[in-house]
Amino acid sequence: MDVAHGSGGNDGGGGGGGGGVGVGVGVGSSANQAQSAQGSRQEPVRDDNGEEQLPVIFVVAVDGTTIDVGVQADVTAATIDWATVRFADQVADTFDSGLDGEPVRNDGSMLLIGPMPDPANSIELGLVRYYAVDDGESFTLQITSDTTTADTDNSTPRASVTAVTQP
Secondary structure (H helix, E strand, C coil): CCCHHHHHHHHHCCCCCCCCHHHHHHHHHHHHHHHHHHHHCCCCCCCCCEEECCCEEEECCCCCCCCHHHHHHHHHHHHCCCEEEEEEECCHHHHHHCCCEEEHHHHCCCECCCCCCCCCCCEEEEEEEEECCEEEEEEEEEEEEEECCCCCCCCCCCCEEEEHHHC
């Protein structure tokens, strides 16, 4: 999967012409949705001093390819205040095989991002959120771009998750 779609290059945006939704939006929105759900399911992780740690979210492309470094930077910057997002090339790298049930490392969750559709004003992105090797939930995110945004400093269209469904 080539995750840097369209003429947006490494900016995480997508497509030329009408300005489509790009993978940066998809991954960032996916991480945000996962963090919201994760907060209700898991107790906060604390360090040795009792300080609450940000939730850890691993992101892996379903076909095992490396997610574009520009997209990684954009997602990391967009989520820095509420999650520690880590990118991995292999699903197996995110699970702790030394613990019973093989949970996701660092008491985190892992998002397995499905194939990225071609840029468009609205896309559906499949993902599976895992807490352990045998504990996953499938979701479909509908992500829609706002083509009316007149941001002259950034040519990347703004987008948001407009629906989350479970197949």
